[in-house]
Amino acid sequence: MPFFRDIIGQDQGVRILRAFLEREQYPSALLFSGGAGIGKRTTAHAFAEALFCRAFHDANGKAKNAIEKPRENPIEPCGACLSCRKMIDHNHPDFSIVEPDGNTIKVDQIRAMEEKIIFKPLEGPRKIILIDPADKMNIAAANSLLKTLEEPPSHAMIILIASRPASLPETILSRCQKVYFYPLSQARLQSILMEKKGWTSEEALLLATLSDGRLGEALSMEVESAKALEKERYTLVSEETLNHHETLFEVATQFSHDKDALEKALSYLMGWFRDVLVFHSLRHPGENCASQFVFSWRYQELSQWAGRMSPEAVWTFLEDVHKIQMAQNRNINKTLSLETLLLQLREKVIARPVMVRSLSEK
Numbered sequence: 001m002p003f004f005r006d007i008i009g010q011d012q013g014v015r016i017l018r019a020f021l022e023r024e025q026y027p028s029a030l031l032f033s034g035g036a037g038i039g040k041r042t043t044a045h046a047f048a049e050a051l052f053c054r055a056f057h058d059a060n061g062k063a064k065n066a067i068e069k070p071r072e073n074p075i076e077p078c079g080a081c082l083s084c085r086k087m088i089d090h091n092h093p094d095f096s097i098v099e100p101d102g103n104t105i106k107v108d109q110i111r112a113m114e115e116k117i118i119f120k121p122l123e124g125p126r127k128i129i130l131i132d133p134a135d136k137m138n139i140a141a142a143n144s145l146l147k148t149l150e151e152p153p154s155h156a157m158i159i160l161i162a163s164r165p166a167s168l169p170e171t172i173l174s175r176c177q178k179v180y181f182y183p184l185s186q187a188r189l190q191s192i193l194m195e196k197k198g199w200t201s202e203e204a205l206l207l208a209t210l211s212d213g214r215l216g217e218a219l220s221m222e223v224e225s226a227k228a229l230e231k232e233r234y235t236l237v238s239e240e241t242l243n244h245h246e247t248l249f250e251v252a253t254q255f256s257h258d259k260d261a262l263e264k265a266l267s268y269l270m271g272w273f274r275d276v277l278v279f280h281s282l283r284h285p286g287e288n289c290a291s292q293f294v295f296s297w298r299y300q301e302l303s304q305w306a307g308r309m310s311p312e313a314v315w316t317f318l319e320d321v322h323k324i325q326m327a328q329n330r331n332i333n334k335t336l337s338l339e340t341l342l343l344q345l346r347e348k349v350i351a352r353p354v355m356v357r358s359l360s361e362k
């Protein structure tokens with residue numbers, strides 16, 4: 001069962017939620033936003049547990065006299081009372097989750113939820129409904145939810161979880177109190193992974209990089225599959241891809257079959273060319289500078305890229321990548337966008353053959 005103290009790197013979000021619990025004032029709708037595997041759902045569970053915990057409420061959801069039982073500070077669920085045990089066993093009557101049925105959350109699911117939340121909570125001080133991921137609601141479902149958000153029952157709290165909140169209608173966003181979840185720094189996640197998983201510093205760095213600083217995502221991966229994944233993403237900038245038209249189009253198609261794939265490809269390109277810029281900025285680049293790079297294990301390849309692209313050219317390219325990242329929520333042609341980017345890279349490679357900056361030069 002999750003405790004607030006186990007949620008790493010989300011201090012701001014946890015502080016906001018603890019403040020609600022301390023004041024016993026709850027918004028009717030919350031939006032947890034941040035990348036997948038960053039800890040949104042775990043935090044929502046810890047919050048619900050703390051809210052239901054009998055250490056602070058009796059069986060009718062009435063707050064216990066604060067003098068008789070002051071809140072632990074900082075607030076945590078006890079993990080042992082009947083309510084906490086029901087949360088652990090996933091059978092608390094006042095907590096429910098709406099998840100996609102197939103690819104989307106459908107209007108019938110939202111309606112069924114709305115029929116249930118009219119009734120008062122059975123045990124806790126509030127009824128909590130988690131909609132996860134809320135950005136998978138189809139339009140009819142979102143419209144139906146909007147009606148509830150406009151006039152929510154006072155005993156209900158709806159928590160929307162979304163990694164792409166921008167795809168939710170503005171009318172819904174404006175009715176939610178927002179809680180943001182941020183990625184951890186690469187160095188911090190690396191050290192957490194070394195400690196929690198016993199991985200070597202290279203392995204932990206690889207996983208920290210590929211998970212974009214999201215702890216849950218990193219913990220769910222295995223070193224071997226991460227290595228395979230890294231090899232796969234490296235094809236975006238490999239000689240093989242850029243030298244062969246056909247391979248280039250295959251790679252562009254492979255990394256644009258859905259939003260997620262494209263997002264990961266763009267994030268990889270951002271990280272890669274950020275490293276190329278770092279390479280340029282170092283006066284005496286050498287293997288001992290490895291810690292400055294995101295992709296330190298690709299030192300040789302990075303040095304080749306630094307030899308073939310000027311800092312200005314890298315900047316221009318990063319701007320182009322950023323433009324596509326920004327345009328993702330509009331209906332852009334994903335494959336065409338990625339193809340165009342890779343073709344631009346190809347031109348740069350053809351225009352400027354590799355000049356390896358070997359260690360002996362310095």
Ligand SMILES: [Zn+2]
Nearest residue numbers: 053078081084
């Ligand atoms: Zn408890």
